[in-house]
Amino acid sequence: MTVGVRRIIHIDMDAFYASVEQRDNPALKGQPVAVGRCQERGVVAAASYEARKFGVRSAMPSVQAQRKCPQLIFVPPRFDVYRAVSAQIHAIFARYTPLIQPLSLDEAYLDVTHPLLPRPSATAIAEEIRTAILRETGLTASAGVSYNKFLAKLASDYRKPNGQFVIPPSRGEAFVASLPVNAFHGVGPATARRMHTLGIHTGADLRRFSLEILRQHFGKAAAFYYGIARGQDDRPVEPNRPRKSIGKEITFAQDLHAPAELHAALQELAAKVWTGCQKRNLTGRTITLKLRYTDFNQCTRSLSLPDPVQNEDTLTQIAWKLLTPLLPVKAPVRLLGITLSALLCPQDKTSSAQLSLLP
Known part of the structure; x- marks a missing residue:
């Protein structure tokens, strides 16, 4: 790449959760594996490449996944393990650049325009990173290299799994x-x-x-x-990208219909969201309620406040206020979610926002 052009790498782990399970249990290697619960309301969190050949995908209901692949092996998720492996991988990234923008546990952007280690090219750095990941974690990664984030991410999909692709400015x-x-x-x-x-x-x-x-x-x-459309994307790699929202969802083992059941579920969700806020010393001004019916139709309602939410009870009350106009529900409810956004620290109450109910 020419002097003055940014050098961006997008690293994407291959079938990350499922690959960790196959690594840790050799009996699963070469088998169609789904990370998730094999139950009526279960959802596939990740699928191995062997399972993907049958059409199994993440976010697919477990029942549907099993119909597509009767020999599918379900493994319960171990997020503490995935987080630990992700930390290993990010430590490898940090050898080459401080400009790392995580997108999730299994993918990140790296700006290596000015790398910490002298290397001839971003391509060489990406190859070295992938080799180190395989050596130190036993897992494979794919990489895309280009002059902006959009193209780097496109490139990382081009040679998956365990591949690498470069899109130079001329192309x-x-x-x-x-x-x-x-x-x-x-x-x-x-x-x-x-x-x-x-x-x-x-x-x-x-x-x-x-x-x-x-x-x-x-x-x-x-x-x-x-x-x-012109191959242009000026977005920077943001190492300290601020969190935009904190939310939780529940998919119920049995559909809910009665208002009392829905209210109890909202209380449980609000408690989890507020715990997440306290851990991060954050609150927010916008509360969004997500509701999915048994027929998979979905509805969202949001309320933006002039001042940040101050406690769990307030969060519960507002979520209930958003749900009340939808009662009695037109169909049984299979999922509820609460998200708090427009985040800020509790001591920062300055806001010029007006109260508004969004459809």
């Missing part, structure tokens, strides 16, 4: 042109459907739209879409 725009927009990180299913209705199916299609037209259809996100 960025052309690489994006032929890709379907639903493969773009940052373009979700709903946005992709909206783009399709406008005749936007590939990066080349997206590039034909002016920034002004994109703003009419996609608002603030238009500038990002306009840039990535």
Whole structure:
């Protein structure tokens, strides 16, 4: 890459949770493995590559996963182990750069424009990191190398598993042109459907739209879409990226219908969310309630307050206030969630926000 161009690496562990389980239990190697609970309301947290061949994916209901792959082996998650392995991996990253932006336990961006160790290229650093991960953890990782975050993430998917791909500046725009927009990180299913209705199916299609037209259809996100269609993404790697929300969800073993049951579930959720807030010395001004019915239709309601939430009881009361207009529920409820966002430290109460109920 030329002088002055950023060097960004995206590291993505291969089937991380499932690979850790296969590493720790040799009997699982080569077998279709799902991390999760094999029960009526269970959900697959991760699937091995052997299971993915049958169409098993993360977030899939366990019952559906087992139908797709009758020989699927379910293993309960061990998040303490996954966190410990993730810490090992991040220690390897830190040998090369302080500019590390974790996205989850199993993936991160690294800015190696000015690495801590002298190496001839970002490609060489990515190869060295992947070798160290395999040697020290017994796990494989894939890497994408490019001049911005968007392309680095695309590149890491290109040679999975246990591969590496480079997109240099001379190839960025052309690489994006032929890709379907639903493969773009940052373009979700709903946005992709909206783009399709406008005749936007590939990066080349997206590039034909002016920034002004994109703003009419996609608002603030238009500038990002306009840039990535041209292989441009100026977002920095943010090592200390502030947390945006704290939330918890419960998928019930049996559907809930009675208001008293729903209220008890909200109390349990609020307690968990507030515990998370206290651990991080944070509170927030926006409370979002998520409700999923037994038919998988979903509903969300949010309330933004002029002052931050001060205690667990207040969080429970507001969540109940958001749920009350939905009672009696139109169908049994299989999942509830509470998220607190617009986070800040408890002592920082300055805010000019107005009270608003969002649909």
